[in-house]
Amino acid sequence: MYTAQPSSTIREEATMSNPSIAWQRLQAGNQHFHATSRSRQKAATRDQSPLAVVFRCADDRTASEAVFGQSWGSLMDISNWGHVIDTGVLATVEYAVDKLKTPLIVILGHENSSAMEASLEAWNNVNIPEGATRAVIEHAMFSLARQDASISNADELAAAHTVHTGVSLLQKSAALAKAVDSGQSAIVCLVRDADGGLRVCATFGDVAENEAPLLECV
Ligand SMILES: [Zn+2]
Structure with missing residues (x-):
């Protein structure tokens, strides 16, 4: 009803x-x-290889297909609060790249992130929360530490954290490092601004533009 x-x-x-x-x-x-959606479901089933696997921060509730202008189901979407790389995330990215031959990994951060704001506040006040939130804060603090604490706002932290998340994927997974090294896959670390624009913070692997790129948007 x-x-x-x-x-x-x-x-x-x-x-x-x-x-x-x-x-x-x-x-x-x-x-x-x-x-x-039955016709769309059949089309998605025929093509089992996602265009990209997108690992994004969960408090940005805009669907990845909407951000990148792609058809529903063409991307594999992973999200949690603050880009925490746990076993499930790692296994999902490895599955996308190794089994489904997904050619691109996207780490998608965003401005005005509550996870980054909470992490920066905890860092500045030397006050680490208890419970599951602690893991989010600690992951973001690793990104702060890599920048020698030169980060002064949450949007700067979001940029540093997407890069650190990309580096961590390569460090934690030999399969992903091998796929990027061989050119089978690549990583792009992005921050989405409040208007929907994207800022490239880092890339790993070859994502040079082709002379005649195929741009397909919906
Ligand atoms: Zn966020």
């Missing part, structure tokens, strides 16, 4: 915080998806 949404912003926020209403909205959305 689909429930009509309230008109005011306040009521909208109240509705979004209700788990029952949120679940009803997802179910209603899935009914539309199920009815309209």
